[in-house]
Amino acid sequence: MDRLYPAHFEAIAEALGNIFTADAYADREIARVLKADKRRGSKDRAFIAEQTYEVVRNYRLLRHLAGGGKPKKREDFWRLIGIQLHLQGRELPAWREFGIIDAADIQAKLAAAQQDRALRESIPDWLDAVGEAQLGAQWTPTLAALNEQAPVVLRANRLKTTPAELSVALARENVVTTPIAADALLVTERQNLFTTKAFQQGLFEVQDFSSQQAAPSLEVSPGQTVIDACAGAGGKSLHLAALLENRGQLISLDIHGWKLEELKKRARRNGVSNLETRAITSSKVIKRLAGRADRVLLDVPCSGLGVLRRNPDAKWKLSQDFIDRVVIEQAEILSSYSRMVKPGGKLVYATCSILPRENDEQVAAFLGSPAGEGWTLEHQHTFLPQVEGYDGFFLARLVKG
Template sequence: MKFYAAQIDAIAEALLNIFMNGAYADREIARILKADKRRGSKDRAFIAEHTYGVVRYYRLYSHLAGDEPRSKEDWWRLIGIHLLLNGYDELPPWREFAGLDAAEINAQLATARNNRALRESIPDWLDEVGEEQLGADWTATIGALNEQAPVVLRVNRLKSDPATVTTSLAAEGIVVESISGDALLVTERKNLFATKAFKNGLFEVQDFSSQQAAPALEVEPGHTVIDACAGAGGKSLHLAALMQNKGRLLSLDIHGWKLDELKRRARRNGVANLETRPITSSKIIKRLTEKADRVLLDVPCSGLGVLRRNPDAKWKLSPDVIDRVVAEQQQILSGYGRMVKPGGKMVYATCSILPRENERQVEEFLASEAGKDWTLEHRQSFLPQRDGYDGFFVSRLSKTS
């Protein structure tokens, strides 16, 4: 397996910006890949794969290197360690790789594996929180969160069906397998966004666990439905399909630019019943008191359930950040639930694995004054090692008539 200095330099530049300048990994990788139009698909795949690989095991590789990287040359050494541990038996005789010995690195690795936080390359505080929150499940959970995430599609029922999408993608050399319902598993990574099926709005990329939130809301055509933390709208699009484009779908978010992206996606998906509204003040929510048959709260969270997709999150999180997120979740649950009509329903969902953000939040809400008219109908936690997909939590509550 051959690689080139230009590829390693691009990875080193991306890593330096991610860890030393606070860039988000996905955006930084996209920037690096766009910077040189001459790169072919193999170059691009190599850069993306190995940038994420080093981000994922940053703490472990820094330990094996003897210190945290400070210069671009230091990042080259971490990349070299990563390559030696991932199928590259020899490195080119480049100055930056001088002194890297595979046998010595593997000997150090054998010792490091006895320490879970080092082995899984996470901060000590996160290891402590995970063990406290998940107990015996934590070791398997964090191990699974370091694996590469599967790519799952959701068929857009407003325009197509699983069989048609499967056939259309096969014609472009992309093989998918049916999982359940409208979910299709991609068996080989390729550029899905260049396909005719995607450009025509026949599917969206959405993890299987995440696909469980919209159906849990039990929407019907003709309902008034509010997606109150819509973001870029993956779940709004799913709700529109479940509503068969009938009724009213109102997507809210505090970030207007995300709603602009949702409108663009909605046009591609053939969604006709969606309205977007930025939350510019508390009056937006107050005016919608008891207006909705259904409300989806896919709330801001730690994102610990999607570390496979966003491995840099574990270096950006802190106990204080989680405390702030938990407080925000409580405010959203108690405040936004007022938009549901008597007899209506609400789904509370997160992409977290922590009970503190999930089951315990729902329990505290139900025990509070704001939750006195609510009943828990359904709740389910998804763990990557058990269910195979992202860590996720979904619960449905009904409001007394």
């Protein structure tokens, strides 16, 4: 987008105000702002979304460069936007809303900020301390990678197409992709993918490369009974259905019934026919499935630190108390839900976190507990954004003896 329009900045400032003063979630707030004016073109919408996310991602640093105060008024957020654009090398229009932006002062403050990791990477001090304590020397490069813009990756739906066929179909709709592994295609030019015919026909799902490793790691075979026990809206359930070739029984569980309703819609679009959803309304739901499953996927609730690039506002919403509570919840789920696996069956424990406390340490604690008796660890891996290039993610495959 070459020309800058005041209305776009008004939309960005409105979204930022709600994110930081009304505790709104960035993705929902951006979607709301974009829907408010349907006259905007795709480039305008992309500019609003990307600049909003950039300010959220660099919020602490931008506040520091702006003078350190907490933004409260419309003008305060306009100033943050202006400084962000200045850092991107854009020439700012002479609009009074931007106020006076002293380039020399900003550059001097920016140079000094490079010596402070938490400030440089725009993250709360407490979270920086947690990361360093957990990851040691890996934390600095991991944090830097988590502050970059997330790539857009698609998963070809093998029930309807192949990656090569999907790439051709998308090219006809001016969506440029490149294959990266298995069913994954990297989108090299950003645009609204959900309006494409390919998406509406169920030929693909948007799913990060790291997340795409969870379902294959379960090593399913057509005809098996497979349970996705923390299914959410079901991206991994849909992947499992494709790997099962629509054969066998796929049961998707979640405590939120509305998420399962969304999964049903996605399953119909994807051509999935072997899926059954069950809301976890009590512990009886899990008990009734004891010893039934050949495979169980546990994509458990977590801190989400591996997907900060995708959800940068999480940096400002997370707390030490939340991480402490979610670690307890993970242990309880692993201990209880693992009972659904039959002897000789396999379980994959997964998180979108990078903290050992939520990952390999959690698995080790389970194996050393009474609930883990008879289980063995077959494989585990932590995906780091600076290594694989995609979301931070963890998975471990366990076998029940």
